Amino acid sequence: MDFFDVIKTRNSIRKYIDQPVEPEKLEAIMTAARLAPSWRNGQCWKFIVVADPTRKKELIRNTSVFNQSWMGKEYAIIVACADPTRSGHRNDQHYYLVDVAIAMEHVILAATALGLGTCWIGGFEEDKVKTLLEIPDNFRVVALTALGYPAGKEGIVGKITKSVVKSYDRKPLSEIYSMNRWE
Numbered sequence: 001m002d003f004f005d006v007i008k009t010r011n012s013i014r015k016y017i018d019q020p021v022e023p024e025k026l027e028a029i030m031t032a033a034r035l036a037p038s039w040r041n042g043q044c045w046k047f048i049v050v051a052d053p054t055r056k057k058e059l060i061r062n063t064s065v066f067n068q069s070w071m072g073k074e075y076a077i078i079v080a081c082a083d084p085t086r087s088g089h090r091n092d093q094h095y096y097l098v099d100v101a102i103a104m105e106h107v108i109l110a111a112t113a114l115g116l117g118t119c120w121i122g123g124f125e126e127d128k129v130k131t132l133l134e135i136p137d138n139f140r141v142v143a144l145t146a147l148g149y150p151a152g153k154e155g156i157v158g159k160i161t162k163s164v165v166k167s168y169d170r171k172p173l174s175e176i177y178s179m180n181r182w183e
C-alpha cells in the first residue's frame with residue numbers, strides 16, 4: 001500500500017475476527033517500531049505483546065478504566081512501556097512519551113499496511129498493568145493498542161464511540177498550520 005493510502009486507511013478498529021496474526025507480520029511490525037527515531041537514539045521503549053488468551057482477558061478485565069467492552073477478540077494487546085532514564089526532558093517536556101508515541105505510531109501504520117487493525121488505548125490503569133505483566137518499577141506504561149484482523153464492519157460500540165468523539169472529523173488545514181509565524 002502506498003504510504004498516503006496507509007495514512008488514509010488507518011482508523012481505530014474496535015471489532016475483530018478471531019484469527020491469529022502471522023509471526024512474520026508481527027516481526028515486521030516490531031521492526032517498524034525498532035526503526036523509530038528517539039531522543040539521542042536512547043530507544044527507551046519495550047513492548048509486550050499479550051497474545052495468550054487468558055492473560056489478555058485478565059489484562060482487559062483488570063485494567064480498563066472505562067467501557068472497553070469491544071475488546072476481547074483481537075489477536076493481541078500490545079503494551080508499550082518506557083524507561084524514562086533512557087530518554088530526556090527539556091522545558092518540562094518528557095521525551096520518553098514522545099519516543100514511545102512515535103514508535104507506537106510506527107507499529108500502528110505498519111499494521112495497517114499489512115491489512116491489520118489497531119486501536120490506541122489510553123484508558124488503562126498503569127499500576128494494574130504493571131503488576132499483571134511484571135513490569136519493573138522503573139518503567140512506565142505509556143500506551144496500549146489492540147492488534148488483529150478487522151471484522152470488516154464496525155460493531156455497535158465502535159459506531160457509538162466514533163460518533164461520540166466525532167472520529168471522522170478533522171480540522172481544516174488552514175486551522176492546523178501557518179507559514180512563518182503564528183496565525
Ligand SMILES: Cc1cc2nc3c(=O)[nH]c(=O)nc-3n(C[C@H](O)[C@H](O)[C@H](O)COP(=O)(O)O)c2cc1C
Nearest residue numbers: 010011012119120121122123124161165166167168
Ligand atoms: C492518546 C490516545 C488515547 C486513546 N484512548 C482510547 C481509548 O482508551 N479507547 C478507545 O476506544 N480509543 C482510544 N483512542 C482512539 C481515539 O478515540 C481515536 O484515535 C480518535 O477518535 C480518532 O479516530 P480514528 O483513530 O478512528 O481516526 C485513543 C487515541 C489516542 C491517540
